[in-house]
Amino acid sequence: MTRIAFLDVDGTILEHGSVIAPSTVTAIRRARENGHLVWLSTGRSAGDIHPDVRAIGFDGAITNGGAYATRADELIVDRPMPREDVEALERYFAAHGIHYFLQTHGGVYASEGMGPVMAEYRRERHAQRAAELEAQGLPSEQPLWNEPKPVSDVDRNAVAKAVFVSPSTDTVAHAAAALGDGFHVIPGSIPLPGGSNGEIGQAGVTKGSAITSVLAQLGLSAADAIGIGDSWNDVEMFEVVGSPVAMGNAVPELQKLAGRVTTSVLEDGVHNAFAELGLI
Structure with a gap:
C-alpha cells in the first residue's frame, strides 16, 4: 500500500539552521525506494528552503504554510493573499x-x-x-x-x-x-x-488545507497520510492526516495534539517515526 508522508522542515528535518541527522536522509530515501511518497510541508517560501534539504529528494512540496504546493514543476495549490x-x-x-x-x-x-x-x-x-x-x-x-x-x-x-x-x-x-x-x-x-x-x-489557508487538496489530486485518502512536525503551523496538518506525529522537540501541547510522539530532530526522529509506521 502506498502511503504519503508530509514532513515539516525546521525542527523536523533541519535543526539549528543547517544540521540534518544522517538517519533522516536515509529514511526518506528508503521510504521512497519502498514505493511511498514523501513531501515537504513547510512554512518557508519555496525559494528559502536549504539546498541540503532539497538534495535529499522529495515527491513534492507544500510551502508558505499551505499557500502553495508544487509537484515537479507544476503548481497544484496557488492561494496568495488578496x-x-x-x-x-x-x-x-x-x-x-x-x-x-x-x-x-x-x-x-x-x-x-x-x-x-x-x-x-x-x-x-x-x-x-x-x-x-x-x-x-x-x-x-x-x-x-x-x-x-x-x-x-x-x-x-x-x-x-x-x-x-x-x-x-x-x-x-x-x-x-x-x-x-x-x-x-x-x-x-x-x-x-x-x-x-x-x-x-x-484564514483557511494552512498546511492542512493544502494537504487535503494534494491528497484529492493524488487519489489518496487521509488514512494513507502521515504528518510529522514540531511547530504551531503543523496543527492543521495533524488534523487532516491519519497518522499525525509530533517531534520529541515539539512543545508538550503539540505532542498532546498529535497523540504519537517520536524522538527529537537530531535523535533520529524522522527515521524512528518511519520505522514505527512501516515505511522502512
Missing part, C-alpha cells in the same frame, strides 16, 4: 512598530528594520549553540542566509504570508484580535530572547 489583506497587514505592522518579512512563492522580502534584528539574533544564537553542538560531536552550524530583498520590491499581488518580530510579548493575541477573522495568526518558531514572533496568513 492584495488588500497584505496592505492591511503592513498598516498594522507600521502602526505598532513591528518588523516583518513578506513571503512569496519564490522569495522573502524584509521590512527596513528586520535585517539588523535578525543579524543580532543570528549572532547570539550562533554563540549560544556553538558549545552545545561541539559537545554533541556535530559540526558548527552554518545557517543558510539568503539576504532578503526589501519589501519595496515585493509584488503585493503574490504575497502568501507574513512573519513578524515584535518587541511586545502579546503581539500574537493582539494581532489576531485587531486583524479579525480573515487572518490566521499563530506563534512563530524563532527563539528570540524577548518580545514575540509569529506568522500571519489567510
Whole structure:
C-alpha cells in the first residue's frame, strides 16, 4: 500500500539552521525506494528552503504554510493573499512598530528594520549553540542566509504570508484580535530572547488545507497520510492526516495534539517515526 508522508522542515528535518541527522536522509530515501511518497510541508517560501534539504529528494512540496504546493514543476495549490489583506497587514505592522518579512512563492522580502534584528539574533544564537553542538560531536552550524530583498520590491499581488518580530510579548493575541477573522495568526518558531514572533496568513489557508487538496489530486485518502512536525503551523496538518506525529522537540501541547510522539530532530526522529509506521 502506498502511503504519503508530509514532513515539516525546521525542527523536523533541519535543526539549528543547517544540521540534518544522517538517519533522516536515509529514511526518506528508503521510504521512497519502498514505493511511498514523501513531501515537504513547510512554512518557508519555496525559494528559502536549504539546498541540503532539497538534495535529499522529495515527491513534492507544500510551502508558505499551505499557500502553495508544487509537484515537479507544476503548481497544484496557488492561494496568495488578496492584495488588500497584505496592505492591511503592513498598516498594522507600521502602526505598532513591528518588523516583518513578506513571503512569496519564490522569495522573502524584509521590512527596513528586520535585517539588523535578525543579524543580532543570528549572532547570539550562533554563540549560544556553538558549545552545545561541539559537545554533541556535530559540526558548527552554518545557517543558510539568503539576504532578503526589501519589501519595496515585493509584488503585493503574490504575497502568501507574513512573519513578524515584535518587541511586545502579546503581539500574537493582539494581532489576531485587531486583524479579525480573515487572518490566521499563530506563534512563530524563532527563539528570540524577548518580545514575540509569529506568522500571519489567510484564514483557511494552512498546511492542512493544502494537504487535503494534494491528497484529492493524488487519489489518496487521509488514512494513507502521515504528518510529522514540531511547530504551531503543523496543527492543521495533524488534523487532516491519519497518522499525525509530533517531534520529541515539539512543545508538550503539540505532542498532546498529535497523540504519537517520536524522538527529537537530531535523535533520529524522522527515521524512528518511519520505522514505527512501516515505511522502512
